[in-house]
Amino acid sequence: MKVWRPVSLGCAVALATSLLLARTHPFGDANLHNEANAQPSKMKDTSLPPAVGTLLMTKCADCHSMQTHALVYGRFAPISWLMERDIVEGRKAFNFAQWDAYTADQQQTIAAKIVQETKSHRMPLVQYRIIHWDSNLSNANIQTLVQWSHGMQANASEGPGPAPTGSGDAVRGKEVFERRCNGCHTLTQDREGPRLQGVYGRTSGTVAGFTYSPALKKAGIVWNEATLDKWLSDPDSVAPGNEMDFRVPKPDERRDLIKYLQQSAGQ
Numbered sequence: 719m720k721v722w723r724p725v726s727l728g729c730a731v732a733l734a735t736s737l738l739l740a741r742t743h744p745f746g747d748a749n750l751h752n753e754a755n756a757q758p759s760k761m762k763d764t765s766l767p768p769a770v771g772t773l774l775m776t777k778c779a780d781c782h783s784m785q786t787h788a789l790v791y792g793r794f795a796p797i798s799w800l801m802e803r804d805i806v807e808g809r810k811a812f813n814f815a816q817w818d819a820y821t822a823d824q825q826q827t828i829a830a831k832i833v834q835e836t837k838s839h840r841m842p843l844v845q846y847r848i849i850h851w852d853s854n855l856s857n858a859n860i861q862t863l864v865q866w867s868h869g870m871q872a873n874a875s876e877g878p879g880p881a882p883t884g885s886g887d888a889v890r891g892k893e894v895f896e897r898r899c900n901g902c903h904t905l906t907q908d909r910e911g912p913r914l915q916g917v918y919g920r921t922s923g924t925v926a927g928f929t930y931s932p933a934l935k936k937a938g939i940v941w942n943e944a945t946l947d948k949w950l951s952d953p954d955s956v957a958p959g960n961e962m963d964f965r966v967p968k969p970d971e972r973r974d975l976i977k978y979l980q981q982s983a984g985q
């Protein structure tokens with residue numbers, strides 16, 4: 719018995735220290751154990767369609783809303799620190815508690831990113847899936863998200879728009895780019911999508927250092943007016959299985975964007 723005493727004492731001290739350390743927040747404070755935070759479903763009050771809201775609430779809300787359910791082990795450092803890091807970063811990426819405060823363009827970008835991240839199985843994070851085995855998304859779940867995202871993009875177009883004549887307007891194109899593409903692209907830096915300066919005339923999938931999908935990497939298309947127009951109306955019609963889940967249904971917006979991309983090479 720005597721041998722065990724120091725061991726159990728050591729365990730008790732370690733446990734107490736771990737509990738105490740969990741009160742510190744080296745990677746940010748997600749306010750996990752504030753009871754006032756445990757408010758009833760905020761996502762149910764958003765304008766998300768019910769099927770999508772329920773899906774995202776069960777699989778993603780722990781890191782992308784204020785409705786975090788911290789399990790018992792979350793009260794112990796250093797696990798608490800790692801959890802808090804994911805939650806703070808996840809909420810920063812987007813937060814369903816603020817869904818209705820996002821502009822229509824921001825909602826479309828987030829929806830497209832949600833499709834991108836779930837199709838490629840990067841989300842939910844793998845460390846979360848190991849513990850929450852029911853958080854895996856089925857193909858049917860992903861289809862629900864795709865339909866939701868495409869529906870939003872289609873609604874962004876008020877009718878088919880004017881016929882694609884004329885040569886487009888780079889100034890208007892810049893405005894559309896900043897509103898609709900900037901969530902994933904800039905001209906000079908890679909984000910979720912590759913940098914686009916000089917994309918006009920370039921072969922697809924060739925920005926050094928950017929990780930393309932195998933589909934776009936092997937497509938070997940040269941980006942010109944016709945191929946860009948097709949890509950922006952439906953990327954899957956150009957390179958099936960690519961990872962850009964975003965469409966611009968209006969022909970005049972596509973034309974302006976293409977003009978802007980064409981001119982941006984010289985900037």
Ligand code: HEC
Pocket residue numbers: 774777778779780781782803804805807808809811812828831832833835836841842843846855910
């Ligand atoms: C365990 C916490 C956790 C869960 C659960 C989780 N995420 Fe995330 N998510 C993060 C973190 C952390 C980031 C930011 C860092 C990154 O992109 O890896 C993030 C970022 C994102 C982004 C933004 C990517 C970007 O670059 O802007 C999307 C989209 C996303 N998550 C979708 C989802 C969806 C959809 C689910 C549920 C199916 C989900 N996440 C579940 C932690 C989580």
Ligand code: HEC
Pocket residue numbers: 827830831834895898899900901902903910911912914917921922923924925929930931933934935941949950959960961962963964966975
């Ligand atoms: C939700 C994120 C997202 C949005 C929004 C988005 N894109 Fe993309 N884009 C991507 C990703 C990811 C890729 C790479 C796809 C792949 O590897 O399959 C890409 C690739 C491209 C390419 C091919 C580049 C190359 O080097 O071959 C072009 C052109 C492009 N996007 C234009 C646009 C334009 C213009 C807009 C705005 C109307 C836009 N994208 C909006 C994510 C996005």
